[in-house]
Amino acid sequence: MRKGWEIKKLGEVCDFQNGFAFKSNSFKPIGSPVLRISNIQNNAIDFENLVYIDVADYKEDLSKYEVNSGDLLIAMSGGTTGKIGINNTDTVFYLNQRVGMFHPKKTLIKPLLYYFLSTKVEENLRISAGSAQPNLSTEQIKSFEIPLPPLPEQQRIVAILDEAFEAIEQAKANAEKNLQNAKELFESYLQGMFESKIHGSKSETLESLCDLIVDCEHKTAPTQETGYPSIRTPNIGKGNLILDGVYRVSHETYLEWTRRAVPQAGDLILAREAPAGNIAVIPDNLEVCLGQRTVLVRPKMKRFVSMYLAYLILSKEVQQRLLSHSHGATVEHVNMKDIRAFKIYNLPTVEEQQRVVNQINVLSSETKQLEENYRKKLESLEELKKSILQKAFSGELTSPERVASENDGCSPSSEETRSTTSPAGA
Incomplete structure (x- = not known):
């Protein structure tokens, strides 16, 4: 450490303010905005999903919970524990419980504190990881040592x-x-x-160009650490399977989940939702079964190159046409009958x-x-x-x-x- 520098506890050079326990049943669609732990993201304040209060609903003096322009905050629990944010607006917010606010004393300038806290995020997460619910206490925060x-x-x-x-x-x-x-x-x-x-004028249905189009089992397969990959929608990329983090099943489960059809190399697996429309070709030497919300497509080899079908379905306009048949208020979902009836135009030769x-x-x-x-x-x-x-x-x-x-x-x-x-x- 350089000459003239000191090591101080954060509590020695900062005042620290905990948030107020605002009643969720008093939140309103308009009013004074309240910052919750979910609003602390990426060293900034996320203004999505803000809640509001009417200050007149509270007898307490809420002035010390005001978050003014330039104030520094830290999330003290939940999924964003240890992350910091700064109010870069002129809006005055109110500090909710489990969000802390720093007020540097005269020996520490706020921008340096901001940079220091930026170095502590990963350490804060490690400290808080000891419990089922990530949590940082006021005393833990005040005990952080800062080179001054x-x-x-x-x-x-x-x-x-x-x-x-x-x-x-x-x-x-x-x-x-x-x-x-x-x-x-x-x-x-x-x-x-x-x-x-x-x-085009010449069209054929996808079903007529395939040997089979088979839906998945409509139940969740029991999983284990090793075994056969169970391909769910997150495992279906744009043309290829994504096996990182894939769920696996036993031989018995594999046999039950492939009783309608055994997936083969060159078959395609289509995601019916989340995200609907993604499609991947099964590579050689890989035995898989279908997870929920997926479809097995086996094109006729004399009519289709598997990867051509994958690229065709992934093209922008075909995706739009496929998803125009999707159903569901919140999640796009493509029906089996629409997949089978999907029209393919002007199919060229295999060559x-x-x-x-x-x-x-x-x-x-x-x-x-x-x-x-x-x-x-x-x-x-x-x-x-x-x-x-x-x-x-x-x-x-x-x-x-x-x-x-x-x-x-x-x-x-x-x-x-x-x-x-x-x-x-x-």
Whole structure:
């Protein structure tokens, strides 16, 4: 630690205010907004699902529970435990129970406290993880140790962090934009490949082009640690199965759940809901059974290349047409009769289908590589933020130039940007 710095308990340099136990039966559709733990998200205040009160309903003096512009908050229980937020608006909110508010004393400036609390989120979660309900007590929060530089040094550190984090956020925005561009590029290319197959005078039903279309068992399969994968809707990606976190079943359950049809390599599994319309091809050497809300589709091999059917169904207009038949007020759900009667237009030869699949596969591979690159970029930027904060509170942050050098290579290159605007070889 650098000369002139001290280690202080947070309770020594901050006053801490717990929230008020507002009565949920007094919440109103309009009035003074109340901040609950669910409103503390991503170092900010989430204004979704706000509740409101009429201050006149309470005899207590609520002034100390007012959250004014610039006030710092921390979630003390629930799924957002340890996360912090700042009121970046001019709106005055009221502090609900299990949300805490910091009031720094004269020896600590608020922006430095904000950055310090940003370094504590993961540790706070570890501290709170000891109970079934995540929870941070007031005493735990007050006992956090903060390295405290002199006030001029605090101002200097904050200025460096502000500049560095602004550059990092811009780099993140660029990476996120390019990630979205890569996804949209593939979707646009897919749509272009199937434009002539969306409508036409010649149509056939999906059922007539398949050897079978089989619904899943309408009950939940008993699961175990090992065994056969039970493919549920979260396991159905866009063309491929997602086996991370897949539920597994015993041999006996597998036999019962495949009595209508045994899924084979080249079959497709379609999600009927959540999210409806996703479809994946079963790869070679994988034995699976259907989970709930899924459909097994086995195309006639003389009429269909399996991956062609998957790409066709995943194209934008076909998705819209398929989901236009969906039912349900809150969850899209596609009926079996609509799946069987779904019209396929202008089906090309198997040879032409394979040529189309080969073209799409090339772009799909390139797009997935781009997406992986940008995800890694975003991860590295988050790690950079942690590294800079760690240096800031260990006295190693010496100059803006040194921080800038840490950020070298984090902005997407012009080559990367170009690669998300036009398909290679298309």
